[in-house]
Amino acid sequence: MNNALVINLPERIEINYLTTFIRKMNSFYKYKNCKIHQFYLVASYLKSIDIIGVLLLYKFMEYSIMNNCFFRPRTIDIHRINSQIAEYGFGDLISSCYSSRNMYEEYKRLKTISSETFLVSPIIIYKDNDNRDRIEKDCFRQIMRFYGDGDISGMIFMVMSELISNFYSHSDDQSRSIIVAYGNHSSVEVACADAGEGIIQSLRHLFPHKADNEILKIALKKGVSSKPESFHMGYGMWMIDEAVRMNRGRLVVYSQNSYYERISSSVKCISAPLWKGTIVYLKLNLSIPINVKHIIRSSSNFKIQFI
C-alpha cells in the first residue's frame, strides 16, 4: 500500500480509551473535500470495542462520506468486530457506508436480543417532530416492556428524554445526532453523539472570558442554557449529572476540545483532542434507581390542585 493513507484502529475503542481514539481519528477533519484515493482503515490490531466505540467509529465513517474525504475508502479486517457491530444495532448503518444505499433510510429501531439484554437500536434524531414523537413513543414503551412499570423505567425515561431533548434542540441538518442504549438487569448504558455546533461554542456568548473546559463544567449546572430567553430551563444536563452522582454511575460529556467525566461523586474536566460536536455517554446502576423526585425538590408554595 505504497503512497496510501492508512489509519490503524487502536487496540481498544472503549469509553476508557476515548481520547486516545479521537486523537487518532480526528485527522479526518483535515481531509474534508479532499477525495483522497487509496485510503485504508485497518482493524487488524483491534481487540475490543464497546457501545461508545461502535457509535464513534460509525460517526467518523459517516463524516468521511458526507464530507468527501476519501474516494472509495477500503477497510481491512473490520469483520473482527462484526459481532459487536451487530450487538449494538449498527449493522445497517455501517453497511450503508459501503454501499450506495440511502444512509437515511428507516430501519428497525428497537430490538430485544434476548431475555437478558435490552437494546435501543441507533436512532437518528431528526429535526422532524412527527419522527421524534413516533420514535420516542416506541422507544419508551419498549423500555417499559423490558424493565416493567417502575422506578427503573422512570430513571431511564428521565435521562433519555432529557438527552434527546438536548440533542434535538441543538441539532441542524448537519449534526446527525444518534442515540443508542444497551442494558441488562444490572446496568444500562446510553450513548449519544452528534457533529453539531458543540456545547462550548453554543455557550461562548454567555461566558466570553471563560476557558473552554470551564464552560463545559458550567454547562452541567442547574439553570444554564444557551437559549435563556426560550422555554429551555437549563435543567437537562444538570439532571443527568445529578442522577449519575446519586446513582454512583458514570457520565462522560465530550464536546469540541473538552472532556468532562463524573464517576460517582468524583468529577474531572480537562482539555482533550478535538471532536466537532458533542458526545454523551452514561452508565447507570439499576440497583439504585434515581428519579425526578430525588433531584427536583420543589420548594414552591403554588396552590396547584393535585388530586
Place this chain on the structure above:
Amino acid sequence: MINTIDLSEYAPVISSDSVAKTIYNLIKEQIQEGEVVIDFSAIRIISTKCSKLIFGQLYKDFGPQFFFDRVIIKNANENVRPSISDGIESILQD
C-alpha cells in the same frame, strides 16, 4: 362545568415540543369554559421543558388566580409533580 383531558395517548413520557404545544392548546381552549381536569394516570415523566411550555405558559397567560382555580392535575405521580411546579416557577424567573 368541568372538562377532563386524558393524556394517555401521549404515554408514558411527555418530552417533545410538539406534544407539549398540543396539550397546551387543548387546555387553553377548555380552561376558558370552566375547570379542567388533566389526567396524568398514564404519564410516568414529563420533561422540564414541556412542563414550562404547558403549565408555565398557561400560568403566564391567565395569571395565578385563574390558573389555580381552573387547572386540576389528577393522578400525577411523584416524578411529575415537581416537574410541573418547577415549570411554573421557571416562567416567573424569566
